[in-house]
Amino acid sequence: MSATTSITKAGGHSSVARLLMRNHIWVFLALTVVVFSASSPYFLTVNNLGNVLTQAAFIGILAIGMTMVMIDGEIDLSVGAILALASALAIGLQDHIGIWPAVFVGLLSGAALGFLNGTLVALSGMHSFIVTLGGLIGIRGLVFIYTGEDALMVSDFSYTDYPEIYLGPVSLTAMIFIALALFFQWILSSTRHGRETYAIGDNIDAAHDAGINIKRHKIINFTLCGALAAIAGILLSMRLGTAEPNAGKVWELWTIIAVVLGGTRLQGGYGSMWMTIGGVLTLAVLRNGLRLLNTPNYVELMVMGTVLVLALLIDKLLSRQEA
Amino acid sequence: MQTEVKAFLRRHGLLAGFGLFLISVALSADAFLTPGNIFDVLRQVSITGVMAVGVTFVVITGRLDLSVGSLLTLLTVIVVDQHNTSGPAMAILITLAAGIGVGMFNGVLVGLVGLNALIVTLAMLSFLQGLVLFYSGGSNVNVQNAQTTWFAVFGRHDLLGVPVPALIFLVTAVIAAFVLNRTVFGRQVFAVGGNETASRFSGIASRWTVFWAYALSGLTTAIAAVIMGSRVMGAQNTIGQGYELTVLAGVILGGTSLLGGSGSIWRTVLGITMLGFIQNGLLLLGFPYYVQWLVTWAVIILAVWIDLGAKRGRILA
Numbered sequence: 001m002s003a004t005t006s007i008t009k010a011g012g013h014s015s016v017a018r019l020l021m022r023n024h025i026w027v028f029l030a031l032t033v034v035v036f037s038a039s040s041p042y043f044l045t046v047n048n049l050g051n052v053l054t055q056a057a058f059i060g061i062l063a064i065g066m067t068m069v070m071i072d073g074e075i076d077l078s079v080g081a082i083l084a085l086a087s088a089l090a091i092g093l094q095d096h097i098g099i100w101p102a103v104f105v106g107l108l109s110g111a112a113l114g115f116l117n118g119t120l121v122a123l124s125g126m127h128s129f130i131v132t133l134g135g136l137i138g139i140r141g142l143v144f145i146y147t148g149e150d151a152l153m154v155s156d157f158s159y160t161d162y163p164e165i166y167l168g169p170v171s172l173t174a175m176i177f178i179a180l181a182l183f184f185q186w187i188l189s190s191t192r193h194g195r196e197t198y199a200i201g202d203n204i205d206a207a208h209d210a211g212i213n214i215k216r217h218k219i220i221n222f223t224l225c226g227a228l229a230a231i232a233g234i235l236l237s238m239r240l241g242t243a244e245p246n247a248g249k250v251w252e253l254w255t256i257i258a259v260v261l262g263g264t265r266l267q268g269g270y271g272s273m274w275m276t277i278g279g280v281l282t283l284a285v286l287r288n289g290l291r292l293l294n295t296p297n298y299v300e301l302m303v304m305g306t307v308l309v310l311a312l313l314i315d316k317l318l319s320r321q322e323a
Numbered sequence: 324m325q326t327e328v329k330a331f332l333r334r335h336g337l338l339a340g341f342g343l344f345l346i347s348v349a350l351s352a353d354a355f356l357t358p359g360n361i362f363d364v365l366r367q368v369s370i371t372g373v374m375a376v377g378v379t380f381v382v383i384t385g386r387l388d389l390s391v392g393s394l395l396t397l398l399t400v401i402v403v404d405q406h407n408t409s410g411p412a413m414a415i416l417i418t419l420a421a422g423i424g425v426g427m428f429n430g431v432l433v434g435l436v437g438l439n440a441l442i443v444t445l446a447m448l449s450f451l452q453g454l455v456l457f458y459s460g461g462s463n464v465n466v467q468n469a470q471t472t473w474f475a476v477f478g479r480h481d482l483l484g485v486p487v488p489a490l491i492f493l494v495t496a497v498i499a500a501f502v503l504n505r506t507v508f509g510r511q512v513f514a515v516g517g518n519e520t521a522s523r524f525s526g527i528a529s530r531w532t533v534f535w536a537y538a539l540s541g542l543t544t545a546i547a548a549v550i551m552g553s554r555v556m557g558a559q560n561t562i563g564q565g566y567e568l569t570v571l572a573g574v575i576l577g578g579t580s581l582l583g584g585s586g587s588i589w590r591t592v593l594g595i596t597m598l599g600f601i602q603n604g605l606l607l608l609g610f611p612y613y614v615q616w617l618v619t620w621a622v623i624i625l626a627v628w629i630d631l632g633a634k635r636g637r638i639l640a
Binding site for chain 2: 120122123124125126127129130131133134135136137138139140141142144145250253256257260266296297298299300301302304305306308309312313316
């Protein structure tokens, strides 16, 4: 009886309403933009929106990798620590081996640690929450051992000029974020690896029976996630000119918040880069808008928590209607 | 004979490995296995230990609680602030009530409404951190009469030579173990974590079981906040940051499965205490401070992997 009611209910929505509800994060983003535009004269300016995009880029690049891992039904808590290590290596090594080799080593460290995470998950069968929780603690230890508790500074300030390339109001950092998001959306929707990533997250046993090499795809996604975290770390080191050992602390949590806000499900098998971009931008607009309105710091934290729970509630209502 | 050895290692391998570690450190660092040092370690692990006891209930139901670190900060700020305005006894009562209240709120969202535990408690981590700044106005709070108040008992004093926080940890663990193993509620916690659908069909109000598990987690975090406030005699706005991860690491190290349905208070106590002794031992052996984080990483991976491999009968998945 209840099943029939819910079917008629779902059938009652027009297709436009359904489209809007499926992409609720973009509706919400549009709403926040309207609200902040109306309440602050500084919000809807080309410069400010460009800033929002640059600020969003760091969590955004982390979120791209996290989305890949989450569609697989896994999670990566170590991205903040990997970001810090890559940023420390890129700055710390450049006096010894030159800027680009140092950047390369930073990138390599991220990919290698991601590969380690993925291999441990695939070989041991442990939950990735445990593996990457260990990684979060241990990799942060590596960072501190390398930097010795002090922030590393660049000596050659041409390094900090690289991200200062602008296309109109859009910084190079933001362009890299958008390019990576588009590229990974292409991977998800148009390559075999992407389709099989969904298949694994949706039903791991069925994927296995269909002959999909589950371990391989998981290792690839964790490696990508680590490499992306390293890219975010290197871009951060270019922007700041320093590498702090505590950089990226709790960013893994913000990243998960952004991805889930977008609508990608922790259970795996469902999500996209469009959703993640929506979640990342919403988070960045909320932070930026609340700061422009001069609200105290705690409002931001409380709004973020509330929005996250609301997003979950909406998702639950939606999936109940679809079921 | 060989199967007996295997069975023993399967059940007590963690303990055996830990014993080996204790002996080898004791042989190279004289100060390690002295009562003074052991009590120091117990004093240090008591805060995370008490929290981990409550979190164990949540984990056995197959859920997570990431909000305990922020909650610890909030409650420590509250207990210190209320100590100045309402006196120690009232401050402790308010703190315990607030802890249970926040735990119940988590319980409503995760247990009764049925939202994803990881995300809800992550949202609470952020929300409570905001509440901390709102409550404290961004400044640190300190106990005004730190030298004279009896509040110092919980974090700073000894009873019969044993640090009081270690005793609180022990008593909390004993009561929790009794509740988990000898009461209807405790058995329901295992049932819900083992197979939620089956538990519901056998007449268990599984949503309420989850609700009460979160309430317990809030309560133990409140007890930990009392110890913390008493030990520090003040509270900064980030005093509990990251504690949720240490607590989870201890619970996981003890062998409580994140999938729910298995685990025990004693294993959690062992896991948390082990982490404390490993960190202490490495420092006494002269390793740089941050090496302990690397070792923690390795120990978590190895312990959980070996535990899983033993249950599965082979090491690789």
